[in-house]
Amino acid sequence: MRSIAVFCLLVIVGLCAAVVQPWPPIPLKTAPNLNPSSLGELFASSLGSAAPTSSAAPATSETGGSTPDTGRTQRVVLSAEQIDTAVAATLKLLLPQQGWRSAAQLTSGQLAVQASLPLRDSSLLGLQPSITLAFTIADASDGRLPIPSSIRLGYLPVPFPLANWASRRLLTRGSQRRTNTLLDAQTELERAFQGLTITPEALVAGFAWQSEALDRLSWDLQRGLVDERAAAAAPHYDLALRDYLDALPQSQRAVALSALLPLLAQQAQDRTQAGANPITENTAALFALSSYLAEATGVVEGKKTQQQQAEIRLRRRQDLAQHVVNSAAIAAIASVEIAEIISTGKEAFDARYRSGFSFSDLTANRVGIQLAELAVTSEDSAREFQRRLQDLQSDTELIPLVGGNRDGLSQREFERQYQSRMSDEYRERIEDIDKEVAQLALFAEYPEP
Helix, strand or coil, X not given: CHHHHHHHHHHHHHHHHHHEECCCCCCCECCCCCCHHHHHHHHHHHHHCCCCCCCCCCCECCCCCECCCCCCCXXXXXXXXXXXXXXXXXXXXXXXCCCCEEEXXXXXXXXXXXXXXXXXXXXXXXXXXXXXXXXXXXXXXXXXCCCCEEEEECCEECCHHXXXXXXXXXXXXXXXXXXXXXXXXXXXXXXXXXXXXXXXXEEEEEECCCCCHHHHHHHHHHHHHCCHHHHHXXXXXXXXXXXXXXXXXXXXXXXXXXXXXXXXXXXXXXXXXXXXXXXXXXXHHHHHHHHHHHHHCCCCCCCCCCCCCCEEEEXXXXXXXXXXXXXXXXXXXXXXXXXXXXXXXXXXXXXXXXXCECHHHHHHHHHHHHHHHHHHCCHHHHHHXXXXXXXXXXXXXXXXXXXXXXXXXXXXXXXXXXXXXXXXXXXXXXXXXXXXXXXXXXXXXXXXX
């Protein structure tokens, strides 16, 4: 028995020695001070750095800009510096309290990534003990997503099947719902992926996105990350929503978002007063509304009701309602930072490949994010969210007037007017939108209890 104990102890010590390195193997960088919009702009600039790879000339609109063509391949082009920045900033976003540092290197046909976690309060004799995860990704020209290779945890080689299993367990944390969501997202990526080319100067990834693919990925994010308690409460709000819509006259083809939110807020307040957590209830309500819209607009399949075809609109526009609800749900479920990244990135994608850049859509995204902040920042703000939404009377109280915006800007038109998303002109326009949203009574500061 003693021999077995000694053997187990030696194995443990050996594994620790193999995993923990005395210092990072290469110079690592901490995450830059990028705000969420800047990360979205990084993605936007990667889209703008290369034209679509299709040999067919892009179609043009009457204004001279490119029109959407979902049959073409879109390219994402990232320089070595952009990859390095993106890796470091993503680690900071996902693991803000852990102190991860990273480095990425491009060579011919290969991307090498290292992420290192220093062991706190463990400096000894000038050493810097750390746990380092390293892997490489190679060119992929067969249309299949590349598989990481040369995976190492410290000095210890890790077989891909083991690394794949461990990463899935970590991401899904044992939830079958999250596992299914991850598999759905992977299927979506595999369906769209066209190839990967890596040079010392840049990484070029090709995708052939169908028009609804990004919407489905956005939905997968919500479904995969929603808290188990909020997911369990969501059917209550889904039923209340469907009962309300089924009771409408069959001739009514649309309902205002400002008419639905008070209903859900009243339900959330009733359950909160019965002892439920207000943040959980608000998250569940937003998730249920987002789920209904995903089904009603064909993003996902689901059960149909009599009034399934009745559109939910904001200022008479279905797309604005979708932007508000989706952004609110993502911000409440994942984080405000992720919602801002997705908002900026999707508008950049629209400008280059789909319907064009829309400041109206961006305004609706900002409204959704503000709603989420009110809904989940604290239990006090969550209760205030429930109270204020019940007072909504019209769409004018929910979103600033967007009729004066010039929407549908092609990438060419956008660059002609604003140069880039880093320009002073563009930032001033975004600041103006944020001020207009902040001036709504719905988002006014409220007295502390």
